[in-house]
Amino acid sequence: MENNGNSLADELRAVKMLLILQALALGCQQKHIAAALGVSEATLSRMLPKGFGKEIAKIADRRLGAEAT
DSSP states (O other), X not given: OHHHHHHHHHHXXXXXXXXXXXXXXXXXXXXXXXXHHTSOHHHHHHHSOTTHHHHHHHHHHHHHHHHHO
């Protein structure tokens, strides 16, 4: 039964990561996401692969720019 608890925790972590990535892709700033999660911006950055947040932000900027035209 303990293994089931670990798999549930792993699944919740995966869902949390997907929601973080979605928020970044929609253009939310890391500092706002971190505040919503109750963690520091540095902690959120460590949760992502190096440079990943900046790349997602670039994609979101291009996407939002394309929608504005």
